[in-house]
Each structure stands twice: as structure tokens, then as C-alpha cells.
Amino acid sequence: MMDWLGMPVAASAHAGDVDRLMVLVHWLMLVLFVGWGGFLLYVLVRFRRSAQPVAMHKGMRGSWSTWIEGGILTAEVILLAFFSIPTWSARVDAFPSEQQSTVVRVVAEQYAWNVHYPGPDGLFGRTDLALLGPSNPLGLDRSDPAGRDDITTINQMHFPVDRPVIVHLSSKDMIHSFALPQMRVKQDAIPGLAQPVWFTPTTTGQWEIACSQLCGLGHYRMRGFYTVESTAEYEAWLAEEAAFLLEQ
Amino acid sequence: MRFFKYLVSTDHKVIGLLYAGTSLCFLLIGFALVLVMRWQLAYPGEPVPLVGGLFGVANAPGGIVLPEFYNQLGAMHGTIMVFLGVVPLAVGAFGNYLVPLQVGAHDMAFPRLNLGSYWFYLAGGLVMLASFFVTGGAANNGWTSYAPLSDLAPGHGQTLWLVGMGLIIVSSLLGAINVITTIVQLRAPGLTWFRLPFFVWAQFITSFLLLLAFPALQAAAILQGMDRLVGTSFFxxxxxxxxxxxxxxAGGGSALLWQHLFWFLAHPEVYVLILPALGIVAEVIANNTRKPLWGYRSMVYSVFVLGFLSFIVWAHHMFLTGMGTTISAFFQATTMIISIPSVIILSALMLSLYGGSIRFTTPMLFALGFLPMFGIGGLTGLPLGLATTDVPLHDTTYVVGHFHYLVAPGTLFALFAGIYYWFPLATGRMMNDLLGRVHFVGSLVCMNLIFMPMFVQGLAGVNRRLWDGGEQYAHAQSVLSLNVTMSMAAFGLAFFQLFFMVNLFMSLRGGRVVGANPWQATTLEWSTESSVRAYRDPYVYSLPGAAADFVPQDQPAEPS
Amino acid sequence: MTAIPYTTDVRPDTGVTNPKLGMWLFLASEVMLFGSLLSAYVLLRSGALTWPDQSAVLSVPLATVNTVILIASSVTMLRAWTALTAGNMRQYRVRMGVTLVLGAVFLAIKTFEYSDKFAHGLGPATDNFLGLYFVLTGVHVLHLAGGMLVNAFLLGPGARMWRSDPRRFTQRVEVAAIYWHFVDAVWLVLFVVLYLL
Structure with a gap:
């Protein structure tokens, strides 16, 4: 059924869990719709006025509708308890350790994704509203020792494959929503709140970051790009960015 | 002068018809807005044909819709359809006209409040429309008006949106108090609670939802108004x-506070859109199957449960705002539970068909069309109500398809069914059957062609509220051409609404004249007595041994 | 046109008149309105990094005086209604008049409180506590002023109904009194939440 639903390629470790539930739910929907639709067509033909000139006052007997309703409830409880809640819990309760992950900050603004890598020292530099400027959209303090080697990009993210990624998401202005369709990741970036989100890319490729929450007139073009690549390619990219930083 | 007289009449029928006329106009306006949007989605950046020049240079230079204007259209389409179109038609028009008649009352309990309710509604609607003409245009932050975007939006459009909503809320509160009091206090002698038509039950619960949910948005509107005008920072x-x-x-506010207050209203509001529709469909089905509703009591209990549960599911609109396992589990669970009473009602309506002698009249066609369409809308709510599957689908066109199936071929079909069904009650004339059938078939086909592709696009990951319909995104390319299909179907839908409009105006003067009870119905609105008394359950059709295949509620028991 | 039943008579099986039921329903929605505003207060305060010492910013003594005044006005409102049930119109006028005066004194004190805040450069935009203070008390003051308008009507032109339909007039006063007590109760909650907690 997965091909049938036409979802984007599943390229993260947990995407399979999401997609499995998606398929199951759609099977349930299909069965119910076909069942009800078949019944509807049957009664419309069978009980049309010319075939049934006088209605039965009592109508349908029996309690099987109760059984169907019970069945639907059971199916929903199973989907909820054994699929949805565990998968959700793995997303929000079981964060990997930062040492073993690629850690990135993403600060959304109208209409761009400001990306902040901690650099070789693994520490994010201090940021300050007062330092905001056209060339420094993050307000990053380069005089802070931790911030000297930080790598910043706009609308460009790179991740090494098969290693967990933790994105610390926030917003400078409006509510945006950080969507990586192929990772089955979507999380609102809400000003005033820090939202961590994590996933493990398992397939290399180049895809797009899509803003999913109306954030103003440029919402439609708030598009970024992300690349999942081998660790070697990722390191090379980081080195390239670091060299670029030195030039400045 | 005669028209003016109608505007100040406190007669519930006149007010009901005023509501009907006004809300139909707003439905048309809301539909017109979306046609412009659909053009832009199908042909991004190309000038809108015919009417493109009318929008002004600030909105559409050279007829090309600007993103700012597109967002205005989107926000106002939602606002107008929900708050100025469907709810006033379902509750203001049908509720006002039919509830007193169906409970055997001469008028609403508070006729002057009733008129006041209409005036507040009209004022709110006019403020909303006027907002298109102020600097910066109308509100353009989505019908949900999420803060801080709405808080900080320049111009006066958003402020007027808040004022308009305030007026509409007052109108709804007055209306709700009136409907509840009328049902509780003015039921005719003999009309016990379980003899009430299902439509009255639906209106009863709907009114409670309006009464108790709308104040949350009132509060939110006050707070946002302060943020915008006085400089507070609540959001x-x-x-x-x-x-x-x-x-x-000063800061220190919370962007999520708005969402909580908004959805505390807006989820019950969803049931405000749905319940009256279910009520209308139940009436039409009972009448056109010539048999009692199956499971009337379980339907009544279900509608109670729905009303109650609708207050504790709101945060399923907010799964992606950073929700922990426990809270998300709670709201997923309530969302799954609320599907059960909906299933019970829908099943009861389907099973009511079994054993009937079905007449495929125009109202019945719309009621029958409602059932599977509403089913699709309900079923597609499942993956959205489960937090895990909500992640890929949230804010995609899948969501848009889901709620449009509930409200457009769902609720609107039910409202059309109601118009065709009760038109002879209001005018003494029938609407044209042939035109009605063309209207139904055309609408059914077009509605599905509009909304079904939204599921396909949504699953592919195409986001909603995109000015260019997702043209830029690589993952949208394979399903982009559906935008043209959907837009063509939308224009087709507009064409088939002409049949309805022509039919409505033609039948007012030229429709076939009929007697007092043309559908041979049983409920009290068709009674010609000046003071009625109820003797039996609402849907006594095809009673074995009875003289006719229907026994009206107010017909005294035959002496035996 | 037939008169609408149960405007003054109690419907036997429901036990209320239409206006009284309508008022209770209205108050239910009012509870939701103030409830929503108070939940906004709770959410903002619990999420705030700093929150001012409320009793230091606001004047507890003035609010205490106002609390006493409103409770007194509730008593006089109730007594005005009992005067009518006893058929004593003169007493009603006096007590309703006192209720109105007490309401006016409350408003005067409130106005002084507001202008004192403004004079010290404190306004709704200062911080979210003051913002909520002005919104909550402002909405309450509007409710109080609305109630005073109704009471003034029932004391002035509306009192003519006493001659034509005393029963209905008495019920009107009763319904107005229900509303007045509600406005009082809201103030008690606001007093505790905004001044004392």
C-alpha cells in the first residue's frame, strides 16, 4: 500500500514506524469505507421505492452494528496503544546523547532557516539580540571563545548518514514549522520556546526543508536544502566551511 | 419600506429567512474568494482572467495575485465560510426557522434578542467585508490567526478581524441562549424530551457548544486586541x-496561549458545523425512507457525548508544538474516543435506510450524498488524530481535504438538502426537481474532483497555504498537475451552483404550489394547527394498521 | 400574535421562567469568558521567568474597600428585591438607589486606582501582570457598568412596570440581581488572584 499512498522516500530510521502506521490506518479507512459504501449501495438498490413500496416500520434487527462499533474502537485502541504512542514516545522521550549525535541549532525567521553548527569544539557560541545584523542573522558573538569556530549557514544543512541528528529548533519572529518530508520530521519552531527534535538519516540524498506553518507573505518560498552524505563527505563540507570562515 | 419592515421584525420566521439570505450571500462571497485562489494555484503568477483588474494595484498588479493578497483570500475564505456562512445558515437560519416550529412554539423565547442576534451577525459580517478596503487589506494570517504573526501584522485588517469576530461571538451567544431556552421552556404539551425530532437535539447541543466555547475566543480576541492596540505582549x-x-x-508572553484559546473554541466549533447537518440529514432520511430513524435514542445519547468530548480534544491540532508523550497520548485517546459517537450516528443514519421505501427526491439525494462524503471526511481524520501519522500530514493539503470533505460535500450538502426540503414550508412552493438533480450530480462530481486530489498531494508532502501551490518544491512536482484538475473542478462547481441559484429565485415565484404538508411528514413544523399538542414519537411512518403511511405527531390517538 | 408562555410563570416541569433560564445560560458563558482570561493568567504567570510582587504593585487597601463596597451592594440589591416581594415600592427605590451609589463609588475608586497607575508610568504595556490586571479588571468594570445601566433603568423608567405588571417587574429585578451577584463574585475572584496571590 505504501507505493499507493505516494509518500516521499523514507530516509530515516524511524520513518518505517511512521509509514507502517500510516498504511495500517489507511487499510482501516479503506475497509470501513468499502464496507459502508457497499452496504449503502445495496440498501439504495434493494429498498428503492419500486422494489419496496411499503417500508418496514421496525427496520433492521440485531445488534451487529454494536459489534462493528466495538470493532472500530478496538482497532483504534490497538493503533493508538501499540503503534502511535510508542513511536511518539521514542521521538520525544528517548533522545540520544549529544556526544554521539550531530547537533545543530536552527533559528527560523521570515523567510529563512539560519543554521548554526558548533564547529570543532562542539560548543555553541553565545548569541545576543543586540548583535543581530544583516551579516549576522543569528546574533552570534564571535568574540566568545566557543563561538569563534562556529559554522553558520542559511538554508543549507548537511548531515552524516547513520548517525543521530539533534536539531535545536527556535524562531526569531513568527511560528514556523521545520519539515523534512523524507525524514518524517516536522516540528513547529515557536518563538520563546526551544524545541529539540531528533532523527537518524539512513539514506544519502539531497532534499528540501519546507516551512509548514503560515509565517507571512513569503511563507511559500521559505525553502531550505539538506544533504545527507557519507561521514567523509560531511567532514569535507565542514572543513570547507571552516576554511571559508578563516578567510573572513 | 416593506424591506425595512422585515429588517426589524422579531418574528422567528422572518429572522430565519434573513439569516438564510445573508448567509447564502456570504457563502457565495467566500466561494468567490477561493475561486481566485484556485486560479493562482493552478496558474501561479498568471493574471486572473476577467476579474483580475478589479482587485487594485496593491493586491493584484496587472491582475496577478500577490502573496499578501493570496493570504488575505485564504484567511477570509476560511473565516467567511465558517463564521459567516455555514454556522449562520445551519444555526441562525435553520435553527431559527425550524426549532420553534418543531417544538410547537409560536416564536423563540426572546424575540427581541433574536433580532439583536441577527444585527450583531450582520454587523460582524460587514466589518469583515469592509476590512478588504482598509490599508493593508483584510486579515492575512490564516483563519486561525496564529500569534505572533497576527499580533504583529501591519495594517488594520487583523484588528477589524478581531472586531468582526467579537460581534459574531455576541451574535452567537444571544442565539444560543435563545435556542436553548426555547427548547427547554417552549416545548408543546405532550412533547417530552424523547419525542423531540433529532434536528432539535442537534440544535440543542450545538447551542451549548456555541455558548460555552465561543467565550474562549472572545477572551483571546480581547487579549490580541490589547497586544495590537495598546502594546501589551500576551502572545x-x-x-x-x-x-x-x-x-x-515587554515580552514574557506565550505564542501557544493563542492556540490553546483558539482551539478551545474551534474544535467545538467543528461540531457546531457538523451537528445541525446531521440533524437535517436525519429528518430528510426519516421522511424519504418512510420509516422511523433507526436507533433514535442512541443517536441522542451520542450527540450528548460528542458535545461533551468536543471540549477535551482541542490540542490534537497542536501535536507539533512540542508535546510530551503523556499529553499527546491523552489528546490522541480523546480523539479516538470521540470518533465512536460519530460512527454511531452515521451508522444509525445508514441503517435507517434498511427496510425503507426510499424516495429519491432532491433533498434525499443530497442527504444520501452527505453520508459517504461525511464518511470520507471522518475517516481521513484518523491519521491526523494519531500524533505519529500527523507528523508527515500536519499542515499539508491532506488536512485541507479532510475538513473540506466534512464541511463542503458534508455539511453544505446537508444544508442544501434542508433548503430543498423546507423550501415548501417557507414559501408554499416546491423547488424545481430537474434543476435540483443537475445541481446535485454536478456538485457531487466536482466536489470530489476538488478534494480527493488534496489527499494525494498531502501524502506526497505538499504543504497548504502556499502561494504558488508548491511549485518550487521537488517533492511536489509529481503531483503538481493536480492543481489544475482541482481548479477546473472548482470552476465547474461554480457553474453547477448556477442551477441552484436559478432554481431558488425561479421557484420563489414560479415553483409548483403545494399544500401544507407536501412531503407527508410527521414532525410539528408541518402542522397547520395554531396551537399544537404532541401525542407520539417524531417519526411514526409506515405504522402497520394505520390509515396512511405517516402519523403526524400532533394527530390525536384514534379512539379505539 | 399569541404571547410567549413562561415569561413570568414558572414552567412546572422545568421549574424556571424563561428570563431566569436565559440569565443562567448567559452567566454560564460569562464563566467561560472569565475562566478563559484567568487561564491565560495562569499560563502566562506559570511560564514567566519573573513576576512582580502583585500586592506591592497594586493597592490592597483600596481593593479591600472596594470589595466591602461590592459585597454591601449585593446585600442592598437583594434587599431591594425582597422589598418588592413584600410590595414595598418606596423601600425598593431607596435600596436600589443605594446599590447604584455603591456601584458608582466602586467605579470612582477603580478610576483613581487606574489613574494612579498611569501617573506612575505604569500601563498595560509595562509587563504582562499589569496587562492582565487591566484586562481582567477592565472587562469586570464593563460588566459592572452594564449592570448599573440595567439597575438605573429598573430604578427610573423601567419602574413604571410596577404599576402595570408588578409580578413581572419583581422578576426583572430578581434576574438583574442574579447578574449583579455574579459580577460581585467575579470581583472576589479577581481580588484574590490579582491582589493577594
Missing amino acids: LPSGLAVSGQALNV
């Missing part, structure tokens, strides 16, 4: 920087 957290400039406000 503005500290450390905001807009366009590279630190924002000069």
Missing part, C-alpha cells in the same frame, strides 16, 4: 526580532 515572548530588528515590547 509575544521575550527576545523577538522581526526583520532583523529587536522588537520593543
Whole structure:
């Protein structure tokens, strides 16, 4: 059924869990719709006025509708308890350790994704509203020792494959929503709140970051790009960015 | 002068018809807005044909819809359809006209409040429309008006949106108090609670939802109004920087506070859209199957449970705002539970068909069309109600398809069924059957062609509210051409609504004249007595041994 | 046109008149309105990094005086209604008049409180506590002023109904009194939440 639903390629470790539930739910929907639709067509033909000139006052007997309703409830409880809640819990309760992950900050603004890598020292530099400027959209303090080697990009993210990624998401202005369709990741970036989100890319490729929450007139073009690549390619990219930083 | 007289009449029938006329106009306006949007989605950046020049240079230079204007259209389409179109038609028009008649009352309990309710509604609607003409145009932050975007939106459009909503809320509160009091106090002698038609039950619960849910938005509107006009920061957290400039406000607010208050209203509001539709469909089905509703009591209990549960599911609109396992589990669970009473009602309506002698009249066609369409809308709510599957689908066109199936071929079909069904009650004339059938078939086909592709696009990951319909995104390319299909179907839908409009106006003067009870119905609105008394359950059709295949509620028991 | 039943008579099986039921329903929605505003208060305060010492910013003594005044006005409102049930119109006028005066004194004190805040450069935009203070008390003051308008009507032109339909007039006063007590109760909650907690 997965091909049938036409979802984007599943390229993260947990995407399979999401997609499995998606398929199951759609099977349930299909069965119910076909069942009800078949019944509807049957009664419309069978009980049309010319075939049934006088209605039965009592109508349908029996309690099987109760059984169907019970069945639907059971199916929903199973989907909820054994699929949805565990998968959700793995997303929000079981964060990997930062040492073993690629850690990135993403600060959304109208209409761009400001990306902040901690650099070789693994520490994010201090940021300050007062330092905001056209060339420094993050307000990053380069005089802070931790911030000297930080790598910043706009609308460009790179991740090494098969290693967990933790994105610390926030917003400078409006509510945006950080969507990586192929990772089955979507999380609102809400000003005033820090939202961590994590996933493990398992397939290399180049895809797009899509803003999913109306954030103003440029919402439609708030598009970024992300690349999942081998660790070697990722390191090379980081080195390239670091060299670029030195030039400045 | 005669028209003026109608505008100040306190007669519930006149007010009901005023509501009907006004809300149909708003439905048309809301539909017109979306046609412009659909053009832009199908042909992004190309000038809108015919009417493109009318929008002004600020909105559509050379007829090309600007993103700012597109967002205005989107926000106002939603607002107008929900708050000025469907709810006033379902509750203001049908509720006002039919509830007193169906409970055997001469009028609403508070006729003057009733008129006041209409005036507040009209004023709210006019404020909303006027907002298109102020600097910066109408509100353009989505019908949900999420803060801080709405808080900080320049111009006066959003402020007028708040004022308009305030007026509409007052109107709804007055209406709700009136409907509840009428049902509780003015039921005719003999009309016990379980003899009430299902439509009255639906209106009863709907009114409670309006009464208790709308104040949350009232509060939210006050707070946002303060943020916009006085400079408070209820919805503005500290450390905001807009366009590279630190924002000069006290801060300390919460962006999520708005969402909580809004959805505390807006989820019950969904049931405000749905319940009256279910009520209308139940009436039409009972009448056109010539048999009692199957499971009337379980339907009544279900509608109670629905009403109650609708207050504790709101945060399933907010799964992606950073929700922990426990809270998300709670709201997923309530969302799954609320599907059960909906299933019970829908099943009861389907099973009511079994054993009937079905007449495929125009109202019945719309009621029958409602059932599977509403089913699709309900079923597609499942993956959205489960937090895990909500992640890929949230804010995609899948969501748009889901709620449009509930409200457009769902509720609107039910409202059309109601118009065709009760038109002879209001005018003494029938609407044209042939035109009605063309209207139904055309609408059914077009509605599905509009909304079904939204599921396909949504599953592919195409986001909603995109000015260019997702043209830029690689993952949208394979399903982009569906935008043209959907837009063509939308224009087709507009064409088939002409049949309805022509039919409505033609039948007012030229429709076939009929007697007092043309559908041979049993409920009290068709009674010609000046003071009625109820003797039996609402849907006594095809009673074995009875003289006719229907026994009206007010017909005294035959002496035996 | 037939008169609408149960405007003054109690419907036997429901036990209320239409206006009284309508008022209770209205108050239910009012509870939701103030409830929503108070939940906004709770959410903002619990999420705030700093919150001012409320009793230091606001004047507890003035609010205490106002609390006493409103409770007194509730008593006089109730007594005005009992005067009518006893058929004593003169007493009603006096007590309703006192209720109105007490309401006016409350408003005067409130106005002084507001202008004192403004004079010290404190306004709704200062911080979210003051913002909520002005919104909550402002909405309450509007409710109080609305109630005073109704009471003034029932004391002035509306009192003519006493001659034509005393029963209905008495019920009107009763319904107005229900509303007045509600406005009082809201103030008690606001007093505790905004001044004392």
C-alpha cells in the first residue's frame, strides 16, 4: 500500500514506524469505507421505492452494528496503544546523547532557516539580540571563545548518514514549522520556546526543508536544502566551511 | 419600506429567512474568494482572467495575485465560510426557522434578542467585508490567526478581524441562549424530551457548544486586541526580532496561549458545523425512507457525548508544538474516543435506510450524498488524530481535504438538502426537481474532483497555504498537475451552483404550489394547527394498521 | 400574535421562567469568558521567568474597600428585591438607589486606582501582570457598568412596570440581581488572584 499512498522516500530510521502506521490506518479507512459504501449501495438498490413500496416500520434487527462499533474502537485502541504512542514516545522521550549525535541549532525567521553548527569544539557560541545584523542573522558573538569556530549557514544543512541528528529548533519572529518530508520530521519552531527534535538519516540524498506553518507573505518560498552524505563527505563540507570562515 | 419592515421584525420566521439570505450571500462571497485562489494555484503568477483588474494595484498588479493578497483570500475564505456562512445558515437560519416550529412554539423565547442576534451577525459580517478596503487589506494570517504573526501584522485588517469576530461571538451567544431556552421552556404539551425530532437535539447541543466555547475566543480576541492596540505582549515572548530588528515590547508572553484559546473554541466549533447537518440529514432520511430513524435514542445519547468530548480534544491540532508523550497520548485517546459517537450516528443514519421505501427526491439525494462524503471526511481524520501519522500530514493539503470533505460535500450538502426540503414550508412552493438533480450530480462530481486530489498531494508532502501551490518544491512536482484538475473542478462547481441559484429565485415565484404538508411528514413544523399538542414519537411512518403511511405527531390517538 | 408562555410563570416541569433560564445560560458563558482570561493568567504567570510582587504593585487597601463596597451592594440589591416581594415600592427605590451609589463609588475608586497607575508610568504595556490586571479588571468594570445601566433603568423608567405588571417587574429585578451577584463574585475572584496571590 505504501507505493499507493505516494509518500516521499523514507530516509530515516524511524520513518518505517511512521509509514507502517500510516498504511495500517489507511487499510482501516479503506475497509470501513468499502464496507459502508457497499452496504449503502445495496440498501439504495434493494429498498428503492419500486422494489419496496411499503417500508418496514421496525427496520433492521440485531445488534451487529454494536459489534462493528466495538470493532472500530478496538482497532483504534490497538493503533493508538501499540503503534502511535510508542513511536511518539521514542521521538520525544528517548533522545540520544549529544556526544554521539550531530547537533545543530536552527533559528527560523521570515523567510529563512539560519543554521548554526558548533564547529570543532562542539560548543555553541553565545548569541545576543543586540548583535543581530544583516551579516549576522543569528546574533552570534564571535568574540566568545566557543563561538569563534562556529559554522553558520542559511538554508543549507548537511548531515552524516547513520548517525543521530539533534536539531535545536527556535524562531526569531513568527511560528514556523521545520519539515523534512523524507525524514518524517516536522516540528513547529515557536518563538520563546526551544524545541529539540531528533532523527537518524539512513539514506544519502539531497532534499528540501519546507516551512509548514503560515509565517507571512513569503511563507511559500521559505525553502531550505539538506544533504545527507557519507561521514567523509560531511567532514569535507565542514572543513570547507571552516576554511571559508578563516578567510573572513 | 416593506424591506425595512422585515429588517426589524422579531418574528422567528422572518429572522430565519434573513439569516438564510445573508448567509447564502456570504457563502457565495467566500466561494468567490477561493475561486481566485484556485486560479493562482493552478496558474501561479498568471493574471486572473476577467476579474483580475478589479482587485487594485496593491493586491493584484496587472491582475496577478500577490502573496499578501493570496493570504488575505485564504484567511477570509476560511473565516467567511465558517463564521459567516455555514454556522449562520445551519444555526441562525435553520435553527431559527425550524426549532420553534418543531417544538410547537409560536416564536423563540426572546424575540427581541433574536433580532439583536441577527444585527450583531450582520454587523460582524460587514466589518469583515469592509476590512478588504482598509490599508493593508483584510486579515492575512490564516483563519486561525496564529500569534505572533497576527499580533504583529501591519495594517488594520487583523484588528477589524478581531472586531468582526467579537460581534459574531455576541451574535452567537444571544442565539444560543435563545435556542436553548426555547427548547427547554417552549416545548408543546405532550412533547417530552424523547419525542423531540433529532434536528432539535442537534440544535440543542450545538447551542451549548456555541455558548460555552465561543467565550474562549472572545477572551483571546480581547487579549490580541490589547497586544495590537495598546502594546501589551500576551502572545509575544521575550527576545523577538522581526526583520532583523529587536522588537520593543515587554515580552514574557506565550505564542501557544493563542492556540490553546483558539482551539478551545474551534474544535467545538467543528461540531457546531457538523451537528445541525446531521440533524437535517436525519429528518430528510426519516421522511424519504418512510420509516422511523433507526436507533433514535442512541443517536441522542451520542450527540450528548460528542458535545461533551468536543471540549477535551482541542490540542490534537497542536501535536507539533512540542508535546510530551503523556499529553499527546491523552489528546490522541480523546480523539479516538470521540470518533465512536460519530460512527454511531452515521451508522444509525445508514441503517435507517434498511427496510425503507426510499424516495429519491432532491433533498434525499443530497442527504444520501452527505453520508459517504461525511464518511470520507471522518475517516481521513484518523491519521491526523494519531500524533505519529500527523507528523508527515500536519499542515499539508491532506488536512485541507479532510475538513473540506466534512464541511463542503458534508455539511453544505446537508444544508442544501434542508433548503430543498423546507423550501415548501417557507414559501408554499416546491423547488424545481430537474434543476435540483443537475445541481446535485454536478456538485457531487466536482466536489470530489476538488478534494480527493488534496489527499494525494498531502501524502506526497505538499504543504497548504502556499502561494504558488508548491511549485518550487521537488517533492511536489509529481503531483503538481493536480492543481489544475482541482481548479477546473472548482470552476465547474461554480457553474453547477448556477442551477441552484436559478432554481431558488425561479421557484420563489414560479415553483409548483403545494399544500401544507407536501412531503407527508410527521414532525410539528408541518402542522397547520395554531396551537399544537404532541401525542407520539417524531417519526411514526409506515405504522402497520394505520390509515396512511405517516402519523403526524400532533394527530390525536384514534379512539379505539 | 399569541404571547410567549413562561415569561413570568414558572414552567412546572422545568421549574424556571424563561428570563431566569436565559440569565443562567448567559452567566454560564460569562464563566467561560472569565475562566478563559484567568487561564491565560495562569499560563502566562506559570511560564514567566519573573513576576512582580502583585500586592506591592497594586493597592490592597483600596481593593479591600472596594470589595466591602461590592459585597454591601449585593446585600442592598437583594434587599431591594425582597422589598418588592413584600410590595414595598418606596423601600425598593431607596435600596436600589443605594446599590447604584455603591456601584458608582466602586467605579470612582477603580478610576483613581487606574489613574494612579498611569501617573506612575505604569500601563498595560509595562509587563504582562499589569496587562492582565487591566484586562481582567477592565472587562469586570464593563460588566459592572452594564449592570448599573440595567439597575438605573429598573430604578427610573423601567419602574413604571410596577404599576402595570408588578409580578413581572419583581422578576426583572430578581434576574438583574442574579447578574449583579455574579459580577460581585467575579470581583472576589479577581481580588484574590490579582491582589493577594
